[in-house]
Amino acid sequence: MIINHPLLGPRDASEFTYLGDASLLMRPNSDDIDAYHDYIHLRDNPDGLHRELWFHEQGDRSWLVITRNTATHEITKVELARKT
Amino acid sequence: MHYSIWSILQQGFRGGRGWVRAWRAPVPQKSYDMIIVGGGGHGLATAYYLASQYGITNIAVLEKGWIGGGNVGRNTTIIRSNYLLPGNEGFYELSLKLWEGLEQDINFNAMVSQRGILNLFHSDNERDAAARRGNSMILHGADAELLDAAALRKLCPFLNFDNARFPLKGALLQKRGGTVRHDAVAWGYARGADRLGVDIIQNCEVTDFIIKNGCCNGVETTKGKILANKVGVAVAGSSGRVMAKAGLRLPIESHVLQAFVSEGLKPILPQVITYGAGHFYISQSDKGGLVFGGDIDGYNSYAQRGNLPVVEHVTEGGMALMPMIGKARLLRMWGGLMDMSMDGSPFIDRTPITGLYFNGGWCYGGFKATPASGWCFAHLLATDEAHAVARAYRLDRFKTGAVIDEKGAGAQANLH
Numbered sequence: 297m298i299i300n301h302p303l304l305g306p307r308d309a310s311e312f313t314y315l316g317d318a319s320l321l322m323r324p325n326s327d328d329i330d331a332y333h334d335y336i337h338l339r340d341n342p343d344g345l346h347r348e349l350w351f352h353e354q355g356d357r358s359w360l361v362i363t364r365n366t367a368t369h370e371i372t373k374v375e376l377a378r379k380t
Numbered sequence: 381m382h383y384s385i386w387s388i389l390q391q392g393f394r395g396g397r398g399w400v401r402a403w404r405a406p407v408p409q410k411s412y413d414m415i416i417v418g419g420g421g422h423g424l425a426t427a428y429y430l431a432s433q434y435g436i437t438n439i440a441v442l443e444k445g446w447i448g449g450g451n452v453g454r455n456t457t458i459i460r461s462n463y464l465l466p467g468n469e470g471f472y473e474l475s476l477k478l479w480e481g482l483e484q485d486i487n488f489n490a491m492v493s494q495r496g497i498l499n500l501f502h503s504d505n506e507r508d509a510a511a512r513r514g515n516s517m518i519l520h521g522a523d524a525e526l527l528d529a530a531a532l533r534k535l536c537p538f539l540n541f542d543n544a545r546f547p548l549k550g551a552l553l554q555k556r557g558g559t560v561r562h563d564a565v566a567w568g569y570a571r572g573a574d575r576l577g578v579d580i581i582q583n584c585e586v587t588d589f590i591i592k593n594g595c596c597n598g599v600e601t602t603k604g605k606i607l608a609n610k611v612g613v614a615v616a617g618s619s620g621r622v623m624a625k626a627g628l629r630l631p632i633e634s635h636v637l638q639a640f641v642s643e644g645l646k647p648i649l650p651q652v653i654t655y656g657a658g659h660f661y662i663s664q665s666d667k668g669g670l671v672f673g674g675d676i677d678g679y680n681s682y683a684q685r686g687n688l689p690v691v692e693h694v695t696e697g698g699m700a701l702m703p704m705i706g707k708a709r710l711l712r713m714w715g716g717l718m719d720m721s722m723d724g725s726p727f728i729d730r731t732p733i734t735g736l737y738f739n740g741g742w743c744y745g746g747f748k749a750t751p752a753s754g755w756c757f758a759h760l761l762a763t764d765e766a767h768a769v770a771r772a773y774r775l776d777r778f779k780t781g782a783v784i785d786e787k788g789a790g791a792q793a794n795l796h
């Protein structure tokens with residue numbers, strides 16, 4: 297897979313490490329035990345488009361949000377990750 | 381027809397014209413006592429043990445493709461019971477014991493080969509960890525032996541003992557571990573279940589669950605609606621997308637794992653060898669091919685194929701461990717779907733929906749679990765109680781804190 301980095305252009309996916317679903321950016325309040333359990337342990341795990349977090353570990357060390365099809369591995373969108 | 385040396389001789393004299401289909405191709409009934417979704421190893425074993433151990437035979441196994449087309453026919457066929465944690469080891473040891481009697485039980489040659497499995501270690505600390513694991517195995521009734529470098533060299537003189545980064549200091553050996561012919565497991569359980577009256581329905585995809593007032597009464601399929609009092613789901617890598625149809629989110633991510641086979645070679649590799657530090661494991665099939673693999677690719681995937689960086693990484697691991705592998709040519713490679721759970725351990729449990737049961741989260745190690753998984757899922761479906769060795773495999777264990785994290789990697793599915 298080639299990831300089209302918004303700042304650096306096309307880079308091989310093996311330069312990156314993978315964290316998982318981009319909804320991990322939206323951390324709930326840790327007082328709410330049930331919401332926190334769901335946040336840490338449960339996943340939508342979709343068959344199709346997936347917004348996910350990749351870290352450019354062997355590059356500029358930026359976090360990216362990539363939209364990728366889990367059924368075909370096709371990457372349709374690459375953005376810099378931001379807290380929402 | 382009972383398979384034996386006599387049936388082979390008899391059929392030989394008749395020109396093989398008397399062989400009959402190993403299982404029927406029935407049209408689905410309108411309703412069953414129980415439905416098993418997924419005709420992989422686990423689904424077929426569940427149906428077989430429901431029929432043979434609990435006398436429940438009015439069952440359908442619904443498979444979206446063909447029997448053996450999923451992971452049961454894609455894995456690298458290793459069986460073992462070398463786990464550390466109490467929640468796991470009793471279960472996997474039951475599985476290994478069931479493998480030992482399987483072929484007589486189902487009257488099918490599954491080529492169970494207890495050739496031994498070696499887990500290599502490279503430092504004093506790793507040796508201590510291997511000794512601890514071996515002790516845990518022995519306490520659960522399994523077998524384990526700790527080999528030093530000299531004993532390992534006797535067994536496998538061809539390994540690269542003096543690797544600068546990971547020198548070989550010895551191995552944990554489980555002699556009862558080994559390999560099994562994976563397709564034969566699917567076919568053998570299918571034939572065994574069919575002979576007891578189970579309907580195995582291929583090309584029948586479950587598209588939805590029929591759920592009313594929190595109670596599951598059946599499924600919608602590509603062959604129409606089929607009703608049942610209990611529905612057990614055992615779809616391995618498809619767990620996420622199938623259980624989503626029942627509105628459930630699981631502690632599971634689907635990932636891809638690749639495997640490789642070389643051209644056929646003369647016998648060179650007596651055991652199964654796992655080289656964790658190099659992300660590499662290998663055995664030799666009875667046909668002579670070197671069967672090997674490594675870690676999962678590491679990103680969510682339902683594609684059943686992986687990417688090239690992992691191919692390079694796995695083969696590098698092989699070259700580091702046994703440089704002679706560089707002379708072999710690669711014949712085939714493929715990928716399969718892994719239902720990676722958040723602690724690396726599986727689930728055999730009820731769901732919050734009455735009548736709907738779930739079996740999954742097998743990660744890259746569910747082939748060895750096939751007999752015990754079927755045994756325990758059948759027990760749960762028949763009695764509504766968890767089997768004694770599968771009690772820890774609960775869906776709510778992340779809420780209660782009773783996780784079973786063999787690797788201590790935390791809630792990061794791709795690190796297990």
Ligand SMILES: Cc1cc2nc3c(=O)[nH]c(=O)nc-3n(C[C@H](O)[C@H](O)[C@H](O)COP(=O)(O)OP(=O)(O)OC[C@H]3O[C@@H](n4cnc5c(N)ncnc54)[C@H](O)[C@@H]3O)c2cc1C
Nearest residue numbers: 418420421422444450451452455456458586716746747748
């Ligand atoms: C490359 C590779 C190597 C592996 N190596 C090993 C190993 O050496 N040792 C080991 O112990 N384990 C290994 N595994 C893991 C093991 O293969 C799996 O954990 C195990 O096979 C999963 O259980 P199963 O056999 O029931 O799965 P499967 O055979 O995948 O069965 C699930 C079935 O469900 C069907 N299905 C899915 N959705 C639906 C639907 N909607 N309706 C109807 N049917 C549906 C699928 O078509 C499939 O046939 C490996 C896996 C892979 C991919």
